[in-house]
Amino acid sequence: MKYLNDFLSNDLSPKNYASNLHYLCKPTPFSWHAFFLVYHFMFRALFFLVVLLCTCFLSLAASSAIEPTSVTPQPNILMIYADDLGYETLQCYDGLDFTTPKLDAMAAEGVRFNRAYASPVCTPSRVSLLTGLYPFRHSHLGVLPVHKGTHQKVDFGKMPTFPQLLRANGYTTSVTGKWQLATLEVWPNHIRNAGFDSWCVWQIWRDGEKTSRHWNPTFNEDGQIREDIQKRFGPDVLVDYVIEQMAEAQAANQPFLIIHNELLPHDPIVETPEDRRLNRQPRLTHMVGYLDQLVGRLLDAVERLGIRDNTYVVFMGDNGTHEVDFDNPKFGQPGERKHTRHTRAGNVNGGKFELNDAGTHVPLIVWGPPSVPAGQVCDDLVDVVDLFPTYCELTNTAIPESLTVDGRSIVPQIHGQTGELRPWVHHAISGKGESLFDGSWRAFSQKDQLWDARQLPAESPAAADDERADSARARLEEAFQTLHQNTLTD
Numbered sequence: 001m002k003y004l005n006d007f008l009s010n011d012l013s014p015k016n017y018a019s020n021l022h023y024l025c026k027p028t029p030f031s032w033h034a035f036f037l038v039y040h041f042m043f044r045a046l047f048f049l050v051v052l053l054c055t056c057f058l059s060l061a062a063s064s065a066i067e068p069t070s071v072t073p074q075p076n077i078l079m080i081y082a083d084d085l086g087y088e089t090l091q092c093y094d095g096l097d098f099t100t101p102k103l104d105a106m107a108a109e110g111v112r113f114n115r116a117y118a119s120p121v122c123t124p125s126r127v128s129l130l131t132g133l134y135p136f137r138h139s140h141l142g143v144l145p146v147h148k149g150t151h152q153k154v155d156f157g158k159m160p161t162f163p164q165l166l167r168a169n170g171y172t173t174s175v176t177g178k179w180q181l182a183t184l185e186v187w188p189n190h191i192r193n194a195g196f197d198s199w200c201v202w203q204i205w206r207d208g209e210k211t212s213r214h215w216n217p218t219f220n221e222d223g224q225i226r227e228d229i230q231k232r233f234g235p236d237v238l239v240d241y242v243i244e245q246m247a248e249a250q251a252a253n254q255p256f257l258i259i260h261n262e263l264l265p266h267d268p269i270v271e272t273p274e275d276r277r278l279n280r281q282p283r284l285t286h287m288v289g290y291l292d293q294l295v296g297r298l299l300d301a302v303e304r305l306g307i308r309d310n311t312y313v314v315f316m317g318d319n320g321t322h323e324v325d326f327d328n329p330k331f332g333q334p335g336e337r338k339h340t341r342h343t344r345a346g347n348v349n350g351g352k353f354e355l356n357d358a359g360t361h362v363p364l365i366v367w368g369p370p371s372v373p374a375g376q377v378c379d380d381l382v383d384v385v386d387l388f389p390t391y392c393e394l395t396n397t398a399i400p401e402s403l404t405v406d407g408r409s410i411v412p413q414i415h416g417q418t419g420e421l422r423p424w425v426h427h428a429i430s431g432k433g434e435s436l437f438d439g440s441w442r443a444f445s446q447k448d449q450l451w452d453a454r455q456l457p458a459e460s461p462a463a464a465d466d467e468r469a470d471s472a473r474a475r476l477e478e479a480f481q482t483l484h485q486n487t488l489t490d
């Protein structure tokens with residue numbers, strides 16, 4: 001060791017270096033001094049090279065073991081899932097009855113899916129979102145009676161969710177708003193088991209009664225009832241919570257998934273804070289307008305936090321508009337029903353609970369990183385089950401091969417590219433069975449019915465003597481049979 005230290009402490013200052021070089025260059029036949037000097041140079045260079053290589057190797061190994069996300073970027077996901085919002089309520093979908101400037105701006109800066117569909121009521125639609133399964137496969141076709149304190153629950157132990165997969169992949173996961181998938185008094189760990197680290201949700205049932213979601217809301221945050229929000233408007237509380245969650249995840253340098261189950265514009269029709277400020281009567285149009293403002297607040301927060309380039313914001317409705325909530329000002333005129341809504345393409349009748357376009361056709365807008373092209377409109381059919389593989393692909397989360405998932409990723413379309421087309425979308429609701437819609441024809445599992453939906457929003461039973469209808473009927477009937485040959489088994 002002493003020998004090594006002597007070598008390393010050898011004076012190689014420029015002055016000595018020059019004199020040594022001068023000595024080396026001197027034309028003498030042989031010098032032991034010169035020989036040892038060359039030896040010193042070579043040994044020191046070799047030693048430093050070895051030290052440098054070892055340092056590089058160790059630091060590379062350490063970074064790959066501790067910080068895998070620095071190698072594979074994991075974008076954030078914020079999904080805003082509105083309650084009872086048909087496509088026709090947005091101006092960017094050619095709706096004429098509502099004012100939605102923030103959502104229209106979101107669509108202008110992102111990708112708007114023109115033909116997105118979900119089942120016509122909360123529970124089947126939300127279970128399909130979380131599990132990626134068609135309703136007939138997850139078997140939750142009706143509203144789970146959480147509002148009556150049911151002991152039934154959706155079993156996410158048997159049916160894995162994408163939040164479970166993302167959480168296992170390093171994401172911090174949160175959920176807000178409506179949780180109609182189990183009674184929390186009976187199943188207090190249900191949300192955590194569904195894949196969420198934290199939550200602020202409307203606890204629908206408490207102490208033997210149904211609670212409120214709007215004013216004086218009953219919210220459960222991570223297992224505790226919030227006692228500080230009696231005078232607040234529930235949807236405002238949730239947006240504050242989402243912004244806090246995003247800020248905390250950013251500060252912790254951790255990717256996040258947030259499913260924001262927006263409570264608006266589900267009835268009862270109540271005053272919004274804006275109605276109180278303006279001293280005006282509550283209306284569905286005002287509730288949709290307030291929802292629009294809240295979406296604007298969230299997008300502004302994403303910009304303000306500086307995370308837009310790495311955050312996909314997805315806005316979607318869970319089912320069609322509840323038509324009784326809308327009073328048609330033209331009611332009484334020719335062709336105008338009491339609850340008719342209006343679009344540039346025609347009048348929309350019916351809605352939530354119905355296996356038709358008005359009950360299942362919902363808005364879907366994606367906004368955020370520069371890879372999402374501004375102002376793009378995609379006409380591909382999209383089913384709510386498609387979000388499961390889409391979120392997994394966006395976040396580099398592997399789906400186990402053993403897992404059944406009915407969805408297909410729309411990541412290419414989100415980035416303005418051509419994606420895999422699905423032949424139809426599937427919906428179901430208890431009492432009315434299932435339907436398949438291929439973009440032109442709608443087939444029903446009950447009564448062997450077929451509707452002509454080529455001129456939406458108008459649709460009607462197909463003509464009996466139409467060859468194209470016969471062909472569609474045969475094709476969709478075969479699709480029904482193929483689907484049901486592959487049902488879940490416990």
Ligand SMILES: [Ca+2]
Pocket residue numbers: 083084121122318319
């Ligand atoms: Ca709903």
